[in-house]
Amino acid sequence: MPSAEASADALRRALSALLDGLPPRQAAGAVERLIANYRGATPTDAPILRDRADVAAYAAYRMPATFEAVRSALEAFAEAVPGWTPGSHVDVGGGTGAATWAVTATWDGVRPVTVLDWAEPALALGRELAAANPALAGTQWQRARIGAALTLGSTDLVTVSYVLNELADTDRAALVDAAAGAAQSVVIVEAGTPAGYARVIEARDRLVSAGFRIAAPCPHSAACPIAPGTDWCHFSARVSRSSLHRQVKGGSLPYEDEKFSYVAATRLPATPSPARVVRRPQIRKGQVLLDLCEPDGRLSRTTVTKRHGDLYRSARDTAWGDPWPPAD
Template sequence: MATRSYVSCVLCQRANVNRIVWSRNLSAVAKPQSKADFLQGEPHKRHPGVTHLKTLRLPEELLVAARSIIHRSQVTQLPDRALKLTNFLWSRKRAAEDSAVRKKAVSLEKELWKKTMEKGGNFDEQVVADRIKRGVLSELRRTFYHWTPLKYDEELGVVYMAAKMAGGYAAVRRALNEIKKRDPTFAPQSLLDFGSGLGTVAWAAHACWSATLKELVCVDSSGPMNILAERLLKGDDEHAAAHIKHVYFRQFLPVSPKVQFDLVASAYTLSEIASAKEREEAVLVLWRKTASYLLLVENGTKEGHQMLMEARETLLHNQDKTVHDTRPASVFAPCPHEATCPKLALASVVPCNFHQMYMPLYGHNSQMEKFSYLIVTREQRRPLEAEVHWSRLLAPPQARTRHVHCRLCHPDGRLQHLVVTASKHGRDVYRCARSSQWGDRLPLVQDDDNQNDDDTDGEPTSG
């Protein structure tokens, strides 16, 4: 009996020690934010990190006007041309830099001359030089993307309307919703849209801040696109009043560098600029004109993502020679940090992209717009942002029995595949993870003991 009592006592002590150790480890690993810290009284399915939107529809006035313009234009084979343009824009790459082309040409020329000299024998130097020149040009055409600028006339503008307007509106609206939700005090009075096209940014911004916007300047070098955008505003009736007031169309940016706008946006425009140097200068000009927020949107491809990362690097680290507003740039979204994008360091670069479901101009089946975006701000972070460590979901969370698989980008600049459970991360964080979608943010505290960094990253799945 004494022996049994002694053994029972030892086992009980060990159990108590294990419970203490487990409790300490759980506290160290999970470190969940308390419910009062991040939910702000909201239910889990609408926690502050939720920025996704349900399936979006174009504003009724815009939808009716677009259908009227398309019907009156009588563009032949419009569905096929719209699909072809969509595929072309999605697969479009940046123009090759002149320095890269010259370097490749010199390398090829040296290689071909070396092979000719190794063969020996007598040869006509001029004939060989001409042959090598043709060979170099042929190889350059084969290996470099042939980039040409798009010139929109009225007909191509209508094709673009059928192909991209609804999806472009959805992407911009989704990005602007993040500003609206995370900074509810932001009430912009002025908007500048660079590369405005059909004016979808103005419509999306008006849907978010119709009560405060008093000046919307749309800049696009294409006169026919500006005309189409104005027709859309007037419901395809030149005698009608515009649905959105105080919209001004320009073909050039305002000259004065001191003129600023509360919100500056540029959607699917960087890809239309020929060189990296010109893109850098365009981004700096837009930043000079930004009083609060700058939004850049591009296709959710490697090219689109990398152009945005170039812009991000320019805004955070390049010294602008013309400075009228000394407030520094800080990344508002989607990155939860200002370190180099960790996706660029992966062996196989996968773009950081997001999606928004929307209803097309015609048809009853929703479609998905996959896009990349960057929001940079001059505003100071709200207290909430400083207190809570938010990580970005880079893929759809995969909910399983009592756990959720989450691919995250953390505030320390690391990617992580994290399995969220109620026992490790707290009931509130777990329920938020189950309610979140691709692109939302989760309130998690990074901990080295609970780390599973990604060294590879595949395309997000919808499972």
């Protein structure tokens, strides 16, 4: 598997080079405007990202976190389908291409890649950034309205990251159905909020109904055991911040934690994890408490103590989102 950290470093360098001439105060102002103007509706006459300054600010603000969230989801998917490598990839609503970078961090090789998005400035900037990643040479950056009218050609992998929140209900359903009809495998990532989780579960149900099996994060393809409105399933990815990133986001820490929900579904043979850690492990004196989603479709809490020997040591090293028990 390629080095995810090397890919992340390459992306950070590309972003820094791109933003070299944009004053951090201007970038931060553009980010604040974009957040304030965000309405969660499908763009009609004009995209939310209007020009290069908007897109550059957005890239600095969101690309590192999107990359890490999608990469985490893809890594879990790759573990469930060992030996498989996508021969082609379509990124729907991909904007500046964070998910395409995550795919190259997960699987070696060069493949046909198409990025579809409504915002032409985002596509142009994504193309510029991709010049720093040899695996993205030849990527097609195509303007397309993301919604009910979208048609997709046959492909091995479709990614949809942080897009469903921008769509109306009918457009969300149509997009998931289009992905299911075009791809062997579909990976969908949304914000790790109750609303984001609800959109992921909606998409998950449609994919299962279309004949897909769930590869990750769930260890089963049955209904989610979380009662609607009581909780939500989400995970966390650590994101390193460059100095420019800290300036744009107004933060001081050298890192942030991106919360996300996701589903990875496939028509391929898949071996999901035996169970999945769905909360941050609680490490106490002589024991570790693990909250798990089980292969029989239920939630449970497992206590691993020093008496379990090597398993206890593994539990102390286990992170939120990891499979359990760890592979030998």
